[in-house]
Amino acid sequence: MSHSRRLLLGASVGLAAAVMAGPVSAQTKLKWAHVYEVAEPYHTEALWAAEEIKKRTGGRYEIAVFPASQLGNENQINEGLGLGTVDMIYTGVAFAASIHKPVGITNAPFVLRDFDHFMAYRASPLFRDIAKGYEDKTRHKVITLTYYGQRMVTANKAINKPEDMKGMKLRVPPAPLFLMFTKSVGANATPIAFAEVYLALQQGTVDGQENPLPTIMAKKFYEVQSHIILTGHITESLLTIVGSHVWPKLSDADKKVFEEVLSEAATKATKQIRESEQKLADEFRKLGKTVIEPDRAAFRAAALPLHNDGSGGWSKAEYDALQALK
Numbered sequence: 001m002s003h004s005r006r007l008l009l010g011a012s013v014g015l016a017a018a019v020m021a022g023p024v025s026a027q028t029k030l031k032w033a034h035v036y037e038v039a040e041p042y043h044t045e046a047l048w049a050a051e052e053i054k055k056r057t058g059g060r061y062e063i064a065v066f067p068a069s070q071l072g073n074e075n076q077i078n079e080g081l082g083l084g085t086v087d088m089i090y091t092g093v094a095f096a097a098s099i100h101k102p103v104g105i106t107n108a109p110f111v112l113r114d115f116d117h118f119m120a121y122r123a124s125p126l127f128r129d130i131a132k133g134y135e136d137k138t139r140h141k142v143i144t145l146t147y148y149g150q151r152m153v154t155a156n157k158a159i160n161k162p163e164d165m166k167g168m169k170l171r172v173p174p175a176p177l178f179l180m181f182t183k184s185v186g187a188n189a190t191p192i193a194f195a196e197v198y199l200a201l202q203q204g205t206v207d208g209q210e211n212p213l214p215t216i217m218a219k220k221f222y223e224v225q226s227h228i229i230l231t232g233h234i235t236e237s238l239l240t241i242v243g244s245h246v247w248p249k250l251s252d253a254d255k256k257v258f259e260e261v262l263s264e265a266a267t268k269a270t271k272q273i274r275e276s277e278q279k280l281a282d283e284f285r286k287l288g289k290t291v292i293e294p295d296r297a298a299f300r301a302a303a304l305p306l307h308n309d310g311s312g313g314w315s316k317a318e319y320d321a322l323q324a325l326k
Contacts, residue, residue: 030063030087030246033071033080034238035194037218041269042090042146042238043067049265056257063088073193075174081140084245090146090238094175100134101313103239105322108312109181109303112235112322115274118147120325122237130318131239139244143262147270148236149212149277154225156207160294162186162302171197171209177312181210181233184303201225212236213280214273227290230281231299240266 032050036042043065050063071077071086074095080086097104105111112118121127122145131142159165166186172178174191182189190206200206201224209221210233216222240262250258281291308316 027059028061030061031071031085032063032065032088032090033077033086034065034067034090035069035074035077036067036090038067040214040218041272045265045269045272046090048268049261052261052264053257056261057254061254069193069195073174073195081241081243082138084243087243087246089241091241092148092173092175093145093237093239094173094177096134096142096239096241097177097313098175100130100137102130102315102318103134104175104177105130105312105314105318106237107175107177107180107234108307109184109233110300111307111319115147115150115235117325118145118235118237121145121322122147124325126318126321126325139248141242141244141247143240143242143259144266145237145239146266147273148238149214149273150232151210151212151234151236152216153210153229153231153233154201154208154216154221154227155229156226158227158290158292159229159231160292161298168208169206171200171206180306180311181303184306185299197221198224210234212273212277213284214276217276217280217283222284222287222289225289227292228281228284229292229294230296231294232296233299233303 032046034042034046038044046065050065053061053063066086072080074091075098077086077089078091078095078098081089092107094104094107097107106118106121112121127145134140135142153159153165153170155168157164162185168187169190170182170187171192172182172189174193178191179189190200192200192206197209198219198221201209201221208225210231211219211221213228216228222228242258247255285291308319
């Protein structure tokens with residue numbers, strides 16, 4: 001037998017073995033994209049979840065996590081999920097609401113009373129019903145919610161009441177629902193992608209921004225802002241979503257693993273964010289920042305009339321069900 005014939009035969013035997021072994025050892029590689037920093041609980045828990053899913057599926061799923069807008073900003077990764085260029089994402093509810101508006105209901109300012117109200121919603125049939133509306137439109141799978149924190153305003157001046165924000169150029173995420181807060185206080189909304197906020201503040205393109213305290217710390221916004229105002233105007237959360245090109249292909253057993261692990265990761269990140277949020281006002285004071293407790297009742301009164309003005313896209317029944325949760 002000639003040398004080249006032997007090589008060919010060897011190669012075809014090897015190929016046959018690989019094909020036969022295929023279903024047993026085939027590995028599916030998935031991309032999980034988000035816009036948060038590597039030190040934040042969202043990322044560290046995503047890494048844990050990726051490892052845990054790999055372990056529990058006997059190495060059949062290898063999930064690579066791409067943090068800090070590496071695969072795009074919020075709007076781009078949501079689009080990527082539909083195109084199949086990313087397989088899983090964390091995304092703010094307001095961004096998923098561009099597809100199914102009721103998903104964004106908790107991003108209306110002061111619609112949630114507090115952390116406990118958020119947790120009640122997270123565990124409620126109402127959340128599953130609203131998520132199903134999104135799933136029916138996209139075929140993506142909504143796994144759960146992770147707490148992102150109460151959004152606070154930062155600025156280079158004191159803000160004590162809504163009137164103090166009149167005409168202020170406030171950076172907001174590029175999702176329509178954030179305009180409800182700026183409208184309630186008479187600020188000028190300036191939508192800017194998350195990765196570009198620090199520079200916009202530093203260069204004075206905007207006068208301020210709003211995010212939870214853990215984010216203000218992680219993104220170092222305090223370096224370019226002197227005042228932190230504890231408005232707590234939006235109780236923010238992230239959805240964990242698995243793409244429509246991935247979820248239907250999972251076996252029932254694997255779906256169970258993904259749901260269990262991703263839910264556990266979300267619960268752990270929620271706990272860490274809540275704990276850090278409660279300590280951070282003092283940390284900012286130690287850093288020499290002016291921390292203000294404004295008239296939250298006045299901010300809330302300014303926002304309430306906008307809740308059901310039709311712009312949010314949820315029904316009055318959904319709104320009432322959310323308010324009734326204890």
